[in-house]
Amino acid sequence: MTTSILWLRRDLRVHDHPALQAARGAERMIPVFCFDDALLGGRHASGPRTQFLLECLAELDTALRDRGSRLFVRRGSPSREIARLARETGAEAVHVSADVSPFARRRDAAVRRALREDGVEFVSHPGMFALDALEPVRTGQGNPYTVFTPFYKSWLRQPRRPTIGAPRALPSTGRNAPGGLVPTLESLGLQQEVSDPAPGGEPAARSVLTRFLGGPVDDYADEHDTLTGRSVSRLSPYLHLGCISPREIEERLGESKGAEAFRRQVCWRDFYAHVLGHHPQNARHEFQERYRGTLTWSRAEKSFEAWCEGRTGFPAVDAGMRQLRREGWLHNRARLIVGSFLTKDLGIDWRWGERYFMRMLIDGDEASNNGNWQWIASVGVDPAPAFQRIFNPARQLERFDPDGVYVREYVPELREVPDEYLAEPWTMDEELQSRCGCRIGDDYPEPIVDHAEARRAALDRYRI
């Protein structure tokens, strides 16, 4: 009797799953998810994301039961729990989808060591990325990439593994195999902090993809920056936990103009995983050496709170931050607007924003989040002068929410404000403010900074 363990982490699906495909070659297979205390209580702990995870696990359990298996749940340190499960079940091998983040690699190295002592094999498989390629993608000089466009060109040319369908049946888990139930959020000591999150799970992921491919993708090339998000995919939370395989997305995308533009965004996810995988110190430090310890960051707690709570007085920023608190998700363009505002207008450390995003975002991914924050703070890879990444919040709204639909959705105080004042409501005269029920400083905050002044100050800070 052969027994395998399928240790699931961020690959919570049954379609296109190379590790599952390998593990199901055994006569018995134990699919297990381990709640890692280091993740539940660490600096990246998140109620919204964990709630989403619990839904994904429940859906995965259903999919496994439909195929004659079930999900096992453990809690504790993986190097102890996975090794213990291997002993309890007499497994010869543990199969995983390889992750490249610094945390994941440390964790997996520890588990591999613990298993080796018991003679259990630890087998890594692709599946997390469109191109699972920490090593194969290299510049002509043999170095990892630090600029997106050449990475993208090389990435497009690399061969891809074929996708795998969902198995119809899975090996039994054995009669007496041990394992707990999916816990509740409360029992994990966390709280759901967003009111209107996307539903978790592989079936939801597949229907979100189908909806996107059935229409929005056609406008993606021209419309993906529109803040209302009509033509974006909203797949990021599902990609983060692997409810859908990036390879399958790629394959189903096809070749249209919208598909090309979207494929480019899928590549950003691989790119930032590549970057963090090769530069684990980016998790805490600026990639650009000249900005390491040389930029003086503001520690204005009050301003930071105003930013978190969406009361900066800038509608573009406040709409974004309120969407984040409502949905645990934010349009990419909005992430850039609020990120530029925090780091450039308020001069607050990008790490504060990074941490807050990781707490609130359902799709919070260490590599992508870190990469994007370093990008907007002008301290990361893919460099561009700082002045190219200072966004004017009013100008951004005029371009990407011209009819004010986005702002009015998330900042109801501004609903009656006429379009032409929506980006800068403080320019309304007193009479107009009263007439549209939005007195500045009373119904809606005064702007907490002067953008033109803040911009000049930011340019000075970066001139080193």
Add this chain to the structure above:
DNA sequence: TTTTGAGTTGTTCGA
């Protein structure tokens, strides 16, 4: 993947 300011040209409107 941006913003701002200067310079130019064109339009409107009242004297």
Add this chain to the structure above:
DNA sequence: GTCGAACAACTCAAA
């Protein structure tokens, strides 16, 4: 009908 101020629309270079 003419003139000039004021302003809008646009291009371009620099940060």
